[in-house]
Amino acid sequence: MMKKELNREAFVYPRRMFLLVLFTVLSGAVIIGQAYLIASLVDAVFLQEQALRDQWILMALLLGVFFARVVFSDLPFRIGIRTARDVKDRYRQKLLERMTAAEQRTDLTGKRISLYLDVVDELDSYFSSYFPQLIQTMVVPVMILITVFTQNIYSGLIMLITAPLIPVFMMLIGSQSEKKAGVQMAKLQSFSGHFLDTLKGVMSLKLLGQTSAQREVIREKSLAFREATMDVLKIAFLSALMLEILATIATAMIAVEVGLRLVFGHLTFQTAFFVLLMAPELYLPLKNLGASFHSGRNSIAAGEKLKDALEQPLPEVTWGREKLALQAPPALTLDNLNYYYPGNTNASLEGISATIPAGEHAAIIGVSGAGKSTLMNVMAGLTEAEEVDSYLVNGQRRCDWTEESWFQEIGYVSQHPYLFAGTVRSNLLMGKTGISGQVLNEAVRSAGLSDLLAELPDGLDAPVGEGGQGFSGGEKQRIALARVMIQKPKLLFFDEPTSGLDVITEKRMNETIAKLSEQSTVVTIAHRLRTIRQADRILVIDQGILAAEGTFDTLAAESQPFKRITGEVREGDE
Structure with missing residues (x-):
């Protein structure tokens, strides 16, 4: 049950939970003390006709109790807010750790971003509001009930009978509320995800004349989310009304019982007034729980979505304990390599066998969906083949080395390299220290960044927006290339880095790649004939199979699949 899992997330912080219960108990004690002091003060001044100035001790105590109630009532929710922040961070960290290789290399879809942001944020109300209120409801009414039983057993019985009606009522509406909250969460994710995807592709929609159609789709999704939200609010308002009615009727019953016993002399005024003051305090936590009940249900629905996302099977990558230290370009061997995507019985790659000698530049080509990116992911260590022995680097299994040393020794440049918020310099160095100015300047020059940096007022210290905002695709490609050149890896992977670039920029990139190939083994996914x-x-x-292997001239003379693919490339490239 999702509620139990969310509770377990809260108890990851046992010290906070102890303080939460402690402050709740203190809050209950202060509430009881407040009612007793008020009843005593009113009894002394109005019935015993004592002077108000003679009651300064009671008034001072009452003032202190008022202040303590504010503090002890607020502290549990402050603890809940801190817990909500940390739990959300934990969930986002879990999602990021399970992010697939494809998501790491490309822009996330709107639906996925909505999961990371909107859905995770929905957990907030459970820990910041519902959970502290649930603890208060479990503790404070019990303390009040025990106190009332010691003063007036009949009032205690009325409270004991009527108080459980509120939780029973909440249980009756709970299942319906949870269903509505789940629908609302699905509509929110659909609406926000589609809206973000539309914004990312707004230029294409404009060029294709589809803006009006997409506007209508967004309107329909917005209306669907509004209707789902109104359904949840209807239940919330109706339940709040019913809870108020139940609490009012129960308080009235206690008032009648206390009044009659007071009239017939079975209770003193102080006791009767004390019990009457305690009655609304008993039902207040129950009503507050009902008010936060629906936000808690929304959080549970969000938790279910996060649970589904976290339980999706992902390919595991095995790592060893040996440290990789390449002194020269390595040779790569693929021996009957197979790969299946999780949950898919059909092989994405089947029986791939090839050898890439040390220092060679190998290009992987194929139509869209043929398995090029999957093969490169396996070779780069982003995912793992079915048999770990089917991929060897210098005759040794990739899984024998540690993950850290492997990624320190390889370079990877994708079609969409990511730049972090900071400066050009920080994006080139990526936290590395001890890089000389000569090495940095050589990398900048070789990657063709010199002209770009000359145009920027701050040069290498020019600001970079998150995701490379302010830089074109070609400029980001060149920064990524310079980043790799500083690293000087002996094994390089390029996921068609020249895709979408102009001819001049592409020529510079190819020259840089050729220079890198002189001191590295290079594997490139190629779409362009050049x-x-x-x-x-x-x-x-x-x-998913290796249809042909060889040099350009050999394949152009003998391979029909190569002729077909390069024919398609030629039509789009030249």
Whole structure:
């Protein structure tokens, strides 16, 4: 049950839970003390006709109790707010750790971003409001009930009978409320995700004349979310009304009982007034729980979505204990390599066998969906083949090395390299220290960044927005290349870094890649004919199998799949 899992998340912080219960108990004690002091003060002044100035001790105590009640009532919710913040951070960390390789290399979809942001944020109300209120409801009414039983057993019985009606009522509406909250959460994720995706593609929609159609789709999703929200609010308002009615009727019953016993002399005024003051305090936590009940249900619905996302099977990558230290470009061997996506019985890659000698530049080509990116992910250590022995680096299994040393020794440049908020310098160095100015300047020059930096007022210290805002695709590609050149890896992977670039920028990029190839083994996913011609060895992937392998000239003369693919490339490239 999701509620139990969320509670377990709260008890990850046992010290906070102890303080939460402690402050709640103190809050209950202060509430009882407040009622007793008020009853005593009123009895002394109005019935015993004592002077108000003679009651300064009671008034001072009452003032202190008022202040203590404010403090002890507020502290549990402050603890809840801190817990909500940390739990949300934990969930986001879990989601990021399970982020797939494809999501790491490309922009996240709107639906996925909505999961990371909107859905996780929905957990807030459970820990900041519902959970502290639940603790108060479990503690404070019990303390009040015990106190009332010691003063007037009949009032205690009325409270004991009527108080459980409120939780029973909440249980009756709980299942319906949870269903509505789940629908609302799904509508929110659909609406916010689609809206973000539309914003990202607004230029394409404009060029294709589809803005009006998408406007209507967004309107429909917005209305659907509004209707789902109104359904939840209807239940919330109705339940709040019923809870108020139940509490009012129960308080009235206690008032009648106390009044009659007071009239017939079975109770003193102080006791009767004390019990009457305690009655609304008994039902107040129950009513407050009802008010936060629906936000708690929304959080539970959000938790279910997060649970589903976290339980989706992901490919595991095995790592060893040896430290990788490449002194020279390595040779790569694929021996009957197979790969299946989680939950899929059909192989994405099947029987791939090839050898890439040390220092060679290999290009992987194929139509869209052929398995090129999957093969590169396996070779780069982002995912793992079915048999760990089917991929060898210098004759040794990739899984024998530690994850940290592996990624320190390889370089990876994707079509959409990510730049972090900071400066050009910080994005080039990526936290590395001890990099000389000569090495940095050489990398900048070789990547073709010199002209760009000359145009920027701050040069290497020019600001960079999150995700590379303020820089074009080609400029981000060149920064990513310079970043790799500073690292000087012996094994390089390029996911078509020249895709979408102009001819001049592409030429500079190819020259840089050629220079890197002189001191590294390079594997490139190639879509452009110029990049394919530049490779020493070409692997032709067709529907998950290796259809052909060889040099450009050999394949152009003998391989039909190669001719078909390069024919399509030529039509779009030249």
